[in-house]
Every structure is written in C-alpha cells, then in structure tokens.
Amino acid sequence: HVDFDELTAMAFEQSSSGPTLNEMTPANISSGLVHKPSSSTPYVPPSRNxxxxxxxxxFDELLTPPPTVDP
Structure with a gap:
C-alpha cells in the first residue's frame, strides 16, 4: 500500500534520477524496421461507402434498442 506522499516522493526521485525514455533521442531507439521508399501504388483514401x-x-447496434424481454 502506498500513500499519496510516498507516491509524490517516488515520482520526484524518478524524475530527478537521470534521463528517462522520453528524453532519449530517436537515434537511440531502433524498431528494427527499415524505411521503404514510396511505392508505385499511390495512396487512395477510403471512400464514403x-x-x-x-x-x-x-451504428445499427447503437441506434436500434435491444428487444425487451418480459419477466
């Protein structure tokens, strides 16, 4: 069990203990994915249909109320 004061102190220690993940530059993080040059197929946005x-x-589920069952 942790109370609010302990949680605040832990958060302060964490924030002052050095670099965190959000402070790392993208160069330090590798997903293993390789950038692929744009393909010959152009992007076609979805149609209204x-x-x-x-x-x-x-929408059908939201706009159609479920049938009521008599007890």
Whole structure:
C-alpha cells in the first residue's frame, strides 16, 4: 500500500534520477524496421461507402434498442 506522499516522493526521485525514455533521442531507439521508399501504388483514401461499410454494424447496434424481454 502506498500513500499519496510516498507516491509524490517516488515520482520526484524518478524524475530527478537521470534521463528517462522520453528524453532519449530517436537515434537511440531502433524498431528494427527499415524505411521503404514510396511505392508505385499511390495512396487512395477510403471512400464514403468504405466508411459506411466499416461502421454500419456499430451504428445499427447503437441506434436500434435491444428487444425487451418480459419477466
């Protein structure tokens, strides 16, 4: 169990104890991924129909109340 004062002290110690992950430069972090030059296929944004198909079941569920069951 940790109380608020201990938590505050721990946070202060952590922040003053040296560099943290957010202070590292991207050069120090490697994901192992290699940058690929842009492909010959151009980016085509989703159409309105694509979005409708994607979200239709969500809207159906939200806008259609579930059937009530009598006890």
């Amino acid at each position: 694509d979005w409708d198909l994607l979200f239709q079941s969500l």
